[in-house]
Amino acid sequence: MTVKEIVSAVKKNRSEIKSVYFVGCGASMSELFPGKYFLEANAKKLRVSIYTANEFIYSTPAAVDESAIVITCSLSGTTPETVAASKKAMDSGACVISVTHIDGSPLAVASHYQIIHGFEKNYAAKMEKMTLVLALAAEILNTYEGYKYYDDMEAGFGKIYDLIETAVSSSLPAAREFAEKYQDIPLLYVMSSGATQMVSYSFSSFLLMEMQWIPASSFHDGEFFHGPFELVDRDVPYLLLMNDGPTRPMDSRALTFLKRFDAKVTVLDAKDFGLSSHISASVAEYFNPMLISGVLRVYAEQLALVRNHPLTKRRYMWKLEY
Missing domain, CATH: 3.40.50.10490 (Glucose-6-phosphate isomerase like protein; domain 1)
Known part of the structure; x- marks a missing residue:
């Protein structure tokens, strides 16, 4: 059905x-x-x-x-x-x-x-x-x-899959560069907001910690200035997922602070992939997670290749009773 x-x-x-x-x-x-x-x-x-x-x-x-x-x-x-x-x-x-x-x-x-x-x-x-x-x-x-924006949502569903494939096809060089830079990283902080906030959690908890055994942490950009920003310092690694939509000011504020103290920041920005150019601004924010997650999958695959650590490799999952 x-x-x-x-x-x-x-x-x-x-x-x-x-x-x-x-x-x-x-x-x-x-x-x-x-x-x-x-x-x-x-x-x-x-x-x-x-x-x-x-x-x-x-x-x-x-x-x-x-x-x-x-x-x-x-x-x-x-x-x-x-x-x-x-x-x-x-x-x-x-x-x-x-x-x-x-x-x-x-x-x-x-x-x-x-x-x-x-x-x-x-x-x-x-x-x-x-x-x-x-x-x-x-x-x-x-x-x-x-x-009231139901028709805009329907139109968005008709466009998002092609947009994901287009974004993915252009992301390989940046993903490879990310993998080379972060392959030996001791810890990575992943940040976002709005509809994409759980994408940062998912990437840190599953693609990094579960599938790559890389220590990682995630937090909401709106909470960044209420504790986590105390760890910002020169060359500390961050991955910032920027939304195309109403919560973007929170993402931008966090990015400005990270740059101010020369943190090592990688930015994945839905605007760079033309989200609101293809999907109505009335509903575009809800499609950020799919677009960014599609691109992040390429980043994870490149990290796995560079590190010679397949995404399917596990130490405990599927191997033990727990």
């Missing part, structure tokens, strides 16, 4: 929805965030939350009932915590929509509706999960409350 068909079916069975919960683990939870961010920013009545799956299981919100939609997400559809959370939501009476790459997976089975996304074909396909979750959020909002 398409996103539109799913939400239409939900509406027929549940005329009133009061809450929407996004539930996942690790990178999948991060990829749910743009949908949550969009819905929270634009919904006037719907209650919106995001949970890591185990917390959802152990501390289930009281509002998870027949008036709730729970969106669960796992690439393989086998993440035990997320499958259990999906079952818990169903048992609580919520309408559960799973987002996974594998049709018929345990997560797909533990849901009322399934969104099956791509992954292998190209870089744009790797962003389908995040993009389809955003589309789902937009469809829920428009169906239950209405959304």
